[in-house]
Amino acid sequence: MTTILLTNDDGFTSDGIRALFQALQQIGRVMMVAPDRDKSAVSHSLTMHRPLRVKHMETDIIAIDGTPTDCVALALQKILKTVPDLLVSGINNGPNLGDDISYSGTVSAALEGTMHAVPSLAVSMTEKTTDYRYAAAIAAELAKLTLSKGLPENTLLNINIPAEAAIKGVRVTRQGRRMWRNAIQETTDPWGRKLFWIGGGSPYTDSATDTDIHAVKEGYVSVTPIHIDKTNHEGIFQLRDDWQLEKNGLQSG
Numbered sequence: 729m730t731t732i733l734l735t736n737d738d739g740f741t742s743d744g745i746r747a748l749f750q751a752l753q754q755i756g757r758v759m760m761v762a763p764d765r766d767k768s769a770v771s772h773s774l775t776m777h778r779p780l781r782v783k784h785m786e787t788d789i790i791a792i793d794g795t796p797t798d799c800v801a802l803a804l805q806k807i808l809k810t811v812p813d814l815l816v817s818g819i820n821n822g823p824n825l826g827d828d829i830s831y832s833g834t835v836s837a838a839l840e841g842t843m844h845a846v847p848s849l850a851v852s853m854t855e856k857t858t859d860y861r862y863a864a865a866i867a868a869e870l871a872k873l874t875l876s877k878g879l880p881e882n883t884l885l886n887i888n889i890p891a892e893a894a895i896k897g898v899r900v901t902r903q904g905r906r907m908w909r910n911a912i913q914e915t916t917d918p919w920g921r922k923l924f925w926i927g928g929g930s931p932y933t934d935s936a937t938d939t940d941i942h943a944v945k946e947g948y949v950s951v952t953p954i955h956i957d958k959t960n961h962e963g964i965f966q967l968r969d970d971w972q973l974e975k976n977g978l979q980s981g
């Protein structure tokens with residue numbers, strides 16, 4: 729029987745993961761192992777300075793007081809009896825596009841699965857909603873395709889789904905550039921001392937048309953294959969041939 733490990737970074741009670749828990753049941757047995765609270769934007773962090781507690785909340789639903797990466801690591805190495813056929817992370821409440829994916833707990837959970845050689849999908853809803861059924865059905869379709877066709881080696885799929893009304897189709901995309909302006913707010917505490925609060929602001933993006941950002945803006949589901957290997961392979965040639973780094977060595981070396 730097909731087994732699917734389901735996780736997220738918004739916590740085990742979030743609407744997005746609950747919709748996926750339902751939708752993925754048509755494919756196989758779904759085991760949810762997810763953070764016990766919202767752990768958005770924790771990236772790929774691993775909890776190393778305190779122990780982790782595993783709580784059985786409902787049938788096939790486990791919550792952990794850790795990060796999404798903790799959940800995947802524990803699920804794959806301690807909790808699940810067998811290696812799952814697939815890992816799905818999401819559905820995140822909000823987009824994971826462009827540069828933002830480096831902060832994303834949703835994408836990092838899928839990265840952890842990929843590192844353990846489990847085919848992994850990260851799924852995000854780009855608009856705020858409480859009804860994830862349509863997005864969950866799309867995620868289930870992509871899960872089926874992943875199981876039947878397989879993924880490129882060491883690669884996860886980062887899937888971003890726009891609002892139901894906008895969806896025109898699907899685009900295979902590359903990761904675009906998406907940065908934030910005015911995303912650090914200055915405020916004061918009740919005693920007048922200065923504080924900073926990271927959040928808000930407005931995103932700015934590049935103008936390329938083959939990116940994840942452009943696809944969802946145009947109303948398409950964006951599917952981006954994401955590598956574990958972050959090496960800039962062109963950059964190797966620049967350092968070797970242009971810098972002559974290996975040939976010339978370092979002054980102090």
Ligand SMILES: [Mg+2]
Pocket residue numbers: 737738767768769820821834
């Ligand atoms: Mg989140």
